[in-house]
Structures are given as structure tokens and as C-alpha cells.
Amino acid sequence: MTALSPSETSGTAHDAISAPAPRRTLSEGAVAAIFLAPAVVAVLILRIWPTSLALWQSVHVGAAGRFGLENYTFLFSDPSFHDALTATLLFSLIVNPFQIACALGLALVLNRDLPAGPLWRTLTLLPVAVPQSVSAIIMGVVFRPDGPANALLATIGLPAQGFLTTPEQALYTIILIVSWIGVGYWTTFLLAGLKEIPAALYEAAVIDGANKWQQFRFITLPQLRRPLTFVLVADTVANFLVFAPVQILTKGGPQGSTNLIMNDIYTRGFLSGDMRGAAAETGILVAIVVVIVAIQFRMMTGAKSE
DSSP, X not given: OOOOOHHHHHHHHHHHHHSOOOOOOOOHHXXXXXXXXXXXXXXXXXXXXXXXXXHHHHTEETTTTEEOSHHXXXXXXXXXXXXXXXXXXHHHHHHHHHHHHHXXXXXXXXXXXXXXXXXXXXXXXHHHHSOHHHHHHHHHHHTSTTSHHHHHHHHTTOOOOOGGGSHHHHHHHHHHHHHHHHHHHHHHHHHXXXXXXXXXXXXXXXXXXXXXXXXXXXXXXXXXXXXXXXXXHXXXXXXXXXXXXXXXXXXXXXXXXXXXXXXXXXXXXXXXXOHXXXXXXXXXXXXXXXXHHHHHHHHHHHHHHO
């Protein structure tokens, strides 16, 4: 065993003294909490607190704030609420499958090696970057009786349509406008899910003789279940909360055909002054959304287990 020289001993001591202390690194959970904190605070202030306040107001009646369910019983006897609820359910039954089908189709197309692929993906997402109010104004001009849509129909020999001015077409026109705004957004989630599917699965399927439909059914859809579940639930909630296009373009008309429940809540609370009735309508809307989302989760998880 050899002894260290004085110079070696001092060098070792100097290194020990000057060595930096190990840095403390945050855990992944702490980093995630820091990044999520602003969004959580915003949701609490802008979503949870107003909804909780509305639910509290909905079960209190009179100037003294007496507890009771009269606000709900009045709503269920109000024909205007029945019409708004019917229009909302019809709207949701059509717009949700339509948007998801369009988003899935676009994602499948954009997932291919297309010429100028980034350009097409940018154009698909472009409507999402435009505020809903601006998009509604633009599409309102397009679907005016003397607008570009009817001009296009005239060039191919078709008669002019009423679009937003007739009760028979107004709701379906709103569906087209909302879909033009939202489809690109949902496409990005499904496209990201498609990128995560291993190419080896498709290669093995081709070797086994599977055609395109069989690859889509037995590989794409099962592998896409998680992003598809998210899109289904988020799209459902978003479409139940549609307000800006209706308020800007039709204000619930003509003849109440586009009076979706969010627009009816606004009309009842801020134009008619029935804040407690609007709060009760908000409670009914929340209950409907929770039930439908629970059913969707049940269906998707049940299909997965099978």
C-alpha cells in the first residue's frame, strides 16, 4: 500500500471541496403538476365554479332563496324548453357521428404519403385557428340568400336554397358550419393516433392476405380506440355547448328551429331575466351530458373487453 504525496493529498482534498453538490431534480409528477396548474385553475374558475353556482341557484326559489324544485317543474311544463331540448338532441344525434366520420376519413387520407402533405394538414387545421365568432360571420355570408353558396348552385342549374332563413334547413346549415369549424381539430387527434400504430401490424396483415377493409377493421379501429374515445366524448360535450354560431347567425330562429339549449339558457337568463330558470336549465344540460358521456365510456370499454 503506497502513501500519497503531499501534492496528491492536497489535490484530492481540493477536488472534494470544489465538487458541485448534486442538483435536485423535480419528479415527473411535480413537473406535470406545474404545467397543468394554470389549466386547472382556469377550469375551476371559468367552468366548475359557475356551474356549481348555477346548480345551487336552480334549487332555490323566491326572494328568500327557499329550497325547492319549482324551477325544474316549471321548465318541464314550458313548451319553449321542450322545443329547445328536442332541437339540441336532434342536433347532437346528427352532428356527432358526422364530425367523427369526417375527422376519421380526413385522418386516414392525411396519414398517407401525399404530395405537399404538411400543406394539406395545415389547411385542415386552419379553421380551428379562426375564432368561432369570425367563422360564423364568414359562413353567414356564404349561406346568405344572395351568397356564394346559392351562386354555386345556380351555376350547376340548381334552385336557390334558404339555408339559414328557412326552418327546414337552418339546423342542418348550422351543423355544416359547426363541422367546418371542428372537424380539423378532431382530425389532429386521430391522425396522431394513426401515427402511433406500428407498421409491422399492417405488414403482417398483408402477408396473411388481409385486404384494406380487414386491415381497417381489425387493426386500425382497435389500435385507435383510445384517441377515438377521447374524440367521441370531447366532441359530444363541445357540441352540447354550441352557442356562438347560433347566436350570431340565427338567434335560435327561424321559428325556434335552431334554438339549441345553450342559446335558450342565454335567452332565458339574460334577455328574459329568469336567472333561476336558466340555472335549472343548466343543471338539466349538465345531467344530460354526464349521462351520455357515461354511456359512451361504457360502450367503448365494453367493446374493448370483447
